[in-house]
Amino acid sequence: MSYITALKCRECGQDYPVEPLHVCETCFGPLEVVYDYARIRSAISHKLIESRARNLWRYRELLPVDNEPDVGPSSGFTPLLHAKRLGAELGLKRLYIKDDTVNHPTLSYKDRVVSVSITKAQEFGFTTVSCASTGNLATAVASHAARAGLKCYIFMPEGVESGKIVGSAIYGAKVITIRGNYDDVNRLCSEIADKYGWAFVNINLRPYYTEGAKTFGFEIAEQLGWKLPDNVVIPTAGGTILPKVAKAFKELKDVGLVRGGAPKIHSAQAAGSAPVIHALHKGTDLISPVKPNTIAKSIAIGNPADGYYVLGAVRESGGWGEMATDEEIVDAIKLLARTEGIFAEPAGGTTLAVTLKLIGQGRIHTDESVVVSITGNGYKTLEAVSQAVEQPFVIEARLKDFDALFERLSDGKRLAGAA
């Protein structure tokens, strides 16, 4: 049973039917799903949600689907980890990692939005799905499309990490790389969507796709015992997830699942692709596009479609935003791995590096709770850190060779336990 009543333009308020539409014909503004919150409020409860399988569909009343979904049975409900060792280094007692490095099946937060959009593509009767992607979305679409038995075309900018190409092609998707950056890919795909009539999950299904990102926020609240944190730090690329987490928190209040709490929502960008942070710091709504140049390829979007809404959500929440250099990003990836055993992609390093800055600036107080959003897995982006880790030591298979090495590694100290 669906609780959606229409699509509505976020800018001019014009109503549209529930169809594969994403742009207002009048003002080109983005369309958004409208729900019947009064009916949802009477249908939903903590008990109902907690009785369901541990995946993103436990919040199905607040998602734009009609039927019982069978896409993404293992997507969502990732760990919210109380990061005690990292917290001790930063002087925070209540530091949490929302860990989508282990989201299933493709190890990034994209499994959430794609579960929703592929479900919707099936409901609309599409047989081919596609996406413009910097990589994580590609692997998610390819995997979910395979399981749903849909044809799949993936478009990425040239130069994305090899894991993302192999990780898409393996599922049988046709992978096309474009000589250009993500924004060029996006422009081409808008034109292809128009001409070929395919379901582009992040273009003509975008109003449904973006709703899937709310589950990241729903889970944070549920996993904190139906409470909202004081701070959430979220990476910003195209600008999907941050405003949707803000929306998730608001919806939970509107339907009576949480009371109180006013989280500050902070945006994190890589210094080489920070158009939203530049606008935030300048105090303007005008986002000047940039040509991205950063190792954080998954968030290298120079012309963010929803950047304007990121600014709105951050400001309304009393949050802030910062950017991290490539060096700071790599250091933060290593810090998270060393203290919490989580290997994040550069977007995650960006988010943690920015969290450190916000603590340093006093914008996040050490007595507050903080959720750091880690949205993708480092095993897909080995290139970004392969030169920043200690290289392996090569020895013969002889004990005395190892003894000599171990002595050297132990700074030449006499080895305890060695004869």
Added chain:
Amino acid sequence: MSVRVRVPTPLRRFTAGNGEVAAAGASIKDVINDLESRHPGMRDRLLDEKGEIRRFVNIYLNGDDVRFLDQLNSAVKDGDDISIVPAIAGGR
């Protein structure tokens, strides 16, 4: 200067359903004015009350976002390729 302009779905009701139309002009602004004279109603969809490109409209001249060029004053040559694309898309 004669150019080809690619038109996205939301604007095709002004172009009798055509996804590509001809236009003329020496700058992007001229081309938009010419489009308006051939397909009345299009200018208001592309430009806001102040005459600036709407927030959710991207215009590409030979593949480059005109915001990186000289905005509405970007110079247009004979045979150039112009694309109008809604900004709302994407997500990694």
